[in-house]
Amino acid sequence: MEPETTPSFHERFVELFEAHFHSVYRYLNRLSGDPELAADVAQEAFAKLYQRGSLPDVPEAWVISVAMNLFRNAATTRSRRLRLLTPARGENVLSDPPPAPDAAVEAEDTRRRVRSALDRMSERERHMLLLRAEGLSYRDIAAALLMNEASVGVLLARARRAFRKIYEESSGAS
Amino acid sequence: MHLDEEQVQRLLHGELPPQAASAVREHVAGCIDCRRRLAEAEREENEVHTLLHAVDDPAPPRISAEAVAVRAQASRVVPGPPVVDLAWLRRAAAILIVVGIAGAAYAVPGSPVREWVHAIVERMGGRPGPTPGPAPGESPAIGAGISVLPEQKLVILFQSAEGDGQVFVSLTDEPEVQVHAPTGAASFTSSADQLLIAVQDPSATFEVEIPRSAPWVEIQTGKGQIFLKEGERVTTKGSKDAVGGYLFRLAPSEK
Numbered sequence: 001m002e003p004e005t006t007p008s009f010h011e012r013f014v015e016l017f018e019a020h021f022h023s024v025y026r027y028l029n030r031l032s033g034d035p036e037l038a039a040d041v042a043q044e045a046f047a048k049l050y051q052r053g054s055l056p057d058v059p060e061a062w063v064i065s066v067a068m069n070l071f072r073n074a075a076t077t078r079s080r081r082l083r084l085l086t087p088a089r090g091e092n093v094l095s096d097p098p099p100a101p102d103a104a105v106e107a108e109d110t111r112r113r114v115r116s117a118l119d120r121m122s123e124r125e126r127h128m129l130l131l132r133a134e135g136l137s138y139r140d141i142a143a144a145l146l147m148n149e150a151s152v153g154v155l156l157a158r159a160r161r162a163f164r165k166i167y168e169e170s171s172g173a174s
Numbered sequence: 175m176h177l178d179e180e181q182v183q184r185l186l187h188g189e190l191p192p193q194a195a196s197a198v199r200e201h202v203a204g205c206i207d208c209r210r211r212l213a214e215a216e217r218e219e220n221e222v223h224t225l226l227h228a229v230d231d232p233a234p235p236r237i238s239a240e241a242v243a244v245r246a247q248a249s250r251v252v253p254g255p256p257v258v259d260l261a262w263l264r265r266a267a268a269i270l271i272v273v274g275i276a277g278a279a280y281a282v283p284g285s286p287v288r289e290w291v292h293a294i295v296e297r298m299g300g301r302p303g304p305t306p307g308p309a310p311g312e313s314p315a316i317g318a319g320i321s322v323l324p325e326q327k328l329v330i331l332f333q334s335a336e337g338d339g340q341v342f343v344s345l346t347d348e349p350e351v352q353v354h355a356p357t358g359a360a361s362f363t364s365s366a367d368q369l370l371i372a373v374q375d376p377s378a379t380f381e382v383e384i385p386r387s388a389p390w391v392e393i394q395t396g397k398g399q400i401f402l403k404e405g406e407r408v409t410t411k412g413s414k415d416a417v418g419g420y421l422f423r424l425a426p427s428e429k
Contacts, residue, residue: 013239013243014240014243017239017242018239021237021239022234025231025235026231026234029229029230029231029234030226030229030230035231035234035235038231039235039237043237043242046239046242046246047242047245047246048246048347050242050243050246050247051246051247066347069344069345069346069347072344072419073344073346107228110228111228111229114225114226114228114229115229118229129222129226130226132187133223133226137189138184138187138189150180151180153181153182153183153184153187153189154180154183156183156187157179157182157183157215160218160219160222161218163225164218164221164222167225
């Protein structure tokens with residue numbers, strides 16, 4: 001069946017892409033620590049939405065779920081076949097001015113500790129923390145992670161505490 | 175009676191139903207302990223979200239919706255030509271030509287090539303004759319896999335499921351059921367409604383990808399059904415991972 005690429009669908013797709021692409025990319029980049037992989041997977045997830053030809057009930061949750069599956073496949077095989085476009089990076093356009101040397105050292109230390117804390121969390125807690133940070137509702141988080149919606153709040157609180165605990169422990173090691 | 179953890183989190187995230195929310199807010203207004211817990215949860219969340227920005231890409235990629243749409247449309251409606259390695263194509267053509275010439279020479283009556291071939295084969299301890307091929311629909315291999323387009327019903331059956339092998343099942347948006355054996359050896363035999371996997375390595379691992387669009391797919395091992403997808407409903411005995419996959423062990427759980 002050919003996709004129903006009517007102008008209204010196309011316009012809605014563009015609107016959705018502009019509203020959510022960076023959120024999906026940021027989520028995947030935080031998840032993986034690999035900006036190229038995150039860009040590849042985020043594009044592929046939106047391409048699949050476009051190929052679908054119509055918008056699902058909750059498009060942003062749909063894209064996140066597809067992105068999660070694509071990410072798992074890509075991360076498992078380390079395949080880079082998903083690469084669609086070579087992203088033009090917005091260097092010196094969207095970035096902040098370079099920090100002063102001391103601030104740069106401190107920022108790098110924080111970045112390293114946050115990355116390490118994310119990597120050391122359990123997979124489910126990491127996904128929960130990052131999905132919530134992108135503003136997904138409890139219902140969408142539960143759907144994406146195949147879990148009971150009734151306990152999302154408690155598990156989110158645990159995920160936050162786990163992150164903070166690992167992050168704070170790493171201050172002694174840095 | 176104080177708020178439980180779930181209520182505190184839901185209040186913080188605006189996830190309480192309207193009626194419950196007003197009752198909970200009323201309680202919080204008069205309970206210093208719950209107010210303190212709510213404030214602590216909010217402070218903690220703000221702190222964590224601020225820290226997460228530390229790993230963000232300072233120069234995120236600039237990709238346009240139009241570019242992704244055009245590419246998505248092109249890859250679906252007009253599939254591009256397969257990428258062909260020309261050097262490999264030239265090598266294959268050369269081999270075909272040599273084989274063709276040799277075959278023609280072998281076929282000519284009275285050709286000495288025929289005698290040379292027979293002499294070489296006899297010296298190697300065999301006689302020319304038909305080579306047995308694999309059974310239809312069967313493909314024994316190490317690290318291999320198979321793709322099957324699911325019909326109304328498909329049963330995936332793991333045979334000789336002994337040892338400590340594992341099966342990882344995930345749902346995909348692809349049209350075909352795909353089974354890969356990244357580690358270990360297995361034979362695959364497929365028919366319209368059944369895919370038999372003879373596990374030849376006790377520690378083999380399998381990745382099974384099932385289309386979300388598949389109407390009915392069942393996975394069985396020696397201990398019976400371990401996974402069933404009926405429409406959108408999934409019934410499983412496996413453990414779930416955080417990204418929506420299911421993990422099973424092939425070994426019988428009990429003797």
